[in-house]
Amino acid sequence: MEYRKLLVLFCFSWTHFISNVQTSGSNQQPILAEKLLVLTVATQETDGYLRFMQSANYFNYSVMVLGMGEEWRGGDVGRSIGGGQKVRLLKQAMEGLANEEDLVVLSVDSYDLIFAGGPDEILRKFQESNHKVLFSAEGLIWPDKRLQDKYPPVRSGKRYLNSGGVIGYAPYVNKIVEQWNLHDNDDDQLFYTKIYLDHQQRASLNMSLDHKCQIFQNLNGAIDEVLLKFGTERVRVRNTVFDTLPVVVHGNANTKIYLNYLGNYIPNAWNYERGCSVCNHNMVDLSQLEKYPSVLVGVFIQQPTPFLSEFLQRLLTLDYPKDQLKLFIHNNEVYHERHMQKFWEENKDIFSSFKVVGPEENLSQGEARNMGMDLCRQDPSCDYYFSIDADVMLTNKQTLKILMEQNRKIIAPLVTRHGKLWSNFWGALSLDGYYARSEDYIDIVQSKRVGLWNIPYMAHIYLVKGEVLRNELQERNHFVLEKLDPDMALSRHARELTNHREKDSPNPESFHMLRVPKGIFMFITNRHEFGRLISTANFNTSHYNSDLWQIFENPVDWKEKYIHTNYTHIFTENYLEQPCPDVFWFPVFTERACDELVEEMEHFGSWSGGQHQDKRITGGYETVPTDDIHMKQIGYEKEWLHFIREFISPVTLKVFSGYYTKGYAVMNFVVKYTPGRQAYLRPHHDSSTFTINVALNNKGTDFQGGGCRFHRYNCSIESPRKGWSFMHPGRLTHLHEGLPTTNGTRYIAVSFIDP
Missing domain, CATH: 3.90.550.10 (Spore Coat Polysaccharide Biosynthesis Protein SpsA; Chain A)
Known part of the structure; x- marks a missing residue:
């Protein structure tokens, strides 16, 4: 019976104690923002430091920078133990603040840290913790794994101390750092860890860890639990495991690259409503320079x-x-x-x-x-x-x-x-x-x-x-x-x-x-x-003008180099002519395209000579032969057919309404007319549904004479324009002949489309 009374009394007392602990923070007066002082160590104004200060200034933190201009002797803390220099500098700073009982000190790193919230929020969360000193926490132990079992057990949250962030009342923080008597390159985290693991000191200084990342978010080992939370005014980091919005984001260990990614947004760098808020910061006006x-x-x-x-x-x-x-x-x-x-x-x-x-x-x-x-x-x-x-x-x-x-x-x-x-x-x-x-x-x-x-x-x-x-x-x-x-x-x-x-x-x-x-x-x-960026893959340099073959790999650059600047005007401004019935004349190639195609053929050099016997075609016999080289001979047929589909087919649909071309041709070739070899071509029909005929050089400068006459309409085109193409029906109606070239050399590119 006595045992039962004692048990009831204990339970009542414990419940009352817990209730007081839970409500004590809410009964306190909020700590004013001016009572928060941020202390950070930075020996150089690195990009990371400047970003830290930018975020601090955005929230109007009061910041004291320690060690600026001092030589860094704290070791390579990103790769191994070190950082003791930070504790020494903090110890020196705290000597003058030790008696400020209502001052809250926030000691943080600067090169790899960003503020995501303001002083009021961080003070509220600190006050709600009901501790005098609060260290940041992480899920990985460093630097001495042998100390793992000495850590107090944690039912939920991060278990291990991280020295990159600590907040506490000034007298209590001073009692911690005044114990420092080591070297600059000794490890700061190990120093703090040993004090925290001392049960008596942990109790007397009322220390704890920010187990659920209410204030501090260390990214090492925690990248997968962090997401950006976009708001109308600013962007936050949200810890999805604990559903918290940390105020201090720390890219410790090998997570600095991920911190840089987060820094592209938090606290106010970019969001969906305003876009980039910092893009115009610190810009240079070149017009003001001499x-x-x-x-x-x-x-x-x-x-x-x-x-x-x-x-x-x-x-x-x-x-x-x-x-x-x-x-x-x-x-x-x-x-x-x-x-x-x-x-x-x-x-x-x-x-x-x-x-x-x-x-x-x-x-x-x-x-x-x-x-x-x-x-x-x-x-x-x-x-x-x-x-x-x-x-x-x-x-x-x-x-x-x-x-x-x-x-x-x-x-x-x-x-x-x-x-x-x-x-x-x-x-x-x-x-x-x-x-x-x-x-x-x-x-x-x-x-x-x-x-x-x-x-x-x-x-x-x-x-x-x-x-x-x-x-x-x-x-x-x-x-x-x-x-x-x-x-x-x-x-x-x-x-x-x-x-x-x-x-x-x-x-x-x-x-x-x-x-x-x-x-x-x-x-x-x-x-x-x-x-x-252009693609350099599959660039075959065995051709004389290898860029011609880039129509698949780099279509934009190919078009820019080889397609006439007025080509698109065909569709926007009806920029084409009809010199003879159903014969349409329009720009398609640049002069560079014409020159390189001619150069490629001359470099190949195996002109057919205009003979009737021709092993290159089915049946081996050409009724109306020309002195030519086929696109297939120079390995250009696939590219040429793609050119037809991309740049000729749309014109066909415009001028021959209702006809949908397959964009296929068996006969694709460049013809060479010279007075000494073949100067003209007798009347004939083309074995095509329609034919294109592109002039590859200039009349008057490269050759004299030339042109094309359509017999049915007694209509001749005697002044072809370089880079312009004729398009006319091939069978039945448009019997035509090539007019004599009287001087120089004339080149044309011909395709019999949809044979």
Whole structure:
């Protein structure tokens, strides 16, 4: 009976105690925001630090920065133990704050941390915890796994301490850090862990961990439980396991790349309602400068690349003073020597300087890119280094100015491959450092999200400030790293840390290496259309004019180079003529297309001679032969038929209403008319439903005479236009003849369509 009374009394007392604990926080007066002081350690103003301060300023945190300008001696905390220097600096700062009983101190890292909420929220959550000191928590134990069993058990939540975030009343935080008597390169997390695991200290200092990420979200081991939560004013991070909205987001260990991704949105960088809110921050107005910055343009031709001449011409059309451009070109391909020679001869005096390194130097890609970057690094007058690969078709003439105005250390314009999701950046990295697709990658590539994006990898085209090359990236050889291609090597060097020998070491034999935080942010912008990436795959250089074969791999560039600029006017402005009944005349080829097709045929050289006996056709006999070369002979029939389907069939539907062509032809050839071999063609019908006849050179300059006469209508077309095509019915109605070529050589391309 007595036992039962004692049990009831105990249960009542325990319930009353729990009730008091649960309600004590709500009975307290809220802590005012001005009573919160943020303490952080930063020895350099890295990109990560500037981002941290930007988020802190957005929420009006009061921040005290410790150690700025001091040499970092805390080791490489991203890779191994270290960070004791942070505790020493915090200890020194807390000596003057130890008696501020109502002051709440928030000690956090800065290089890899972002605020997602404001002081009022963090103070409310701290007060609700009913503890004097609260450390951030994580699911992985570091640095001593042997201490795992000494941690208090946790029914739900993160069990292990993380030193990247701690909040507490100033006197209590001071009692913790005043115990520090170790070295700068000793481990700060181990120091805090041992104090926390001491049961007596944990109780006397009323310490606990933020087990359910109410305040602190450490990303290490927790990426899968974190999602972005978009709001109208700002973006939050939501922990889906505990359904909490952490205030402090920490990219500890190897999660900094994921933090950069989150930082593209939180707290106010981008959301669906406003788009990019920070894109115009710290921009440079080039119009206010006395003269434009000096730029070294590094061009890299690493493999056979289609449309190289067009690429080189686009460099000339950049809207930028040429006297402020220096050009360095590395050409690794013998095939492109003739293109480079022509470009050099025509433009060597246009740029401030022009240096070409050819395939005879036998440089690797990494060595060549190091050479180009070094030219800027070693030149104090070089303000920017602009690297561009030959597979970038840059269509925006303002690209250089746009990138400069964004005022970032390293920035790339978004370029994509036509019709593909292939681009010049990665949104994320896999565990082994290669491509991984970020949640927002497709939206960025398709410009559904437009802004300025912090990325882990870039390639093909980017702009780097010269001062960055002479400071953060002053070490050479950034493009060479074992097992990585040059762009991956540069991106890793920019993202990660680098060793520096300790300066002024009293004993050179016993110097140690200092791990200096670099962490340069690389950005890509899709705020404008910049151009596209062309495909270099399957580029066969065995032809004289190999670009002609690129109609499948690079259809946009093929059309831009070879299809007449007025072709689309056929459909928008009815830009075609009818010189004879049912004979339609319209522009289809550029002069370049005509020239290259003629060159290709002459390079092949096996003209038929206009003989009746012809093994190339079914039956082996041609009734009305021409002196010609078939498209099939030069391996161009598949490409030519695609041209017919893409560019001739739409015209057919317009002029022969109701007729739907199959776009198929057996006879596709280039005819050569010369007075000495075959000057004309006698009257005949074509074995086709309709025929196209494209003039490939100019009357009056390349030849005299020529033309076509249609007998039924006694109608002749005697002045064909280069690049224009006739289209006329083939059978029954349009008996026609080729009029004599009296001088020079006339070329035409003919197809008998739908035989």
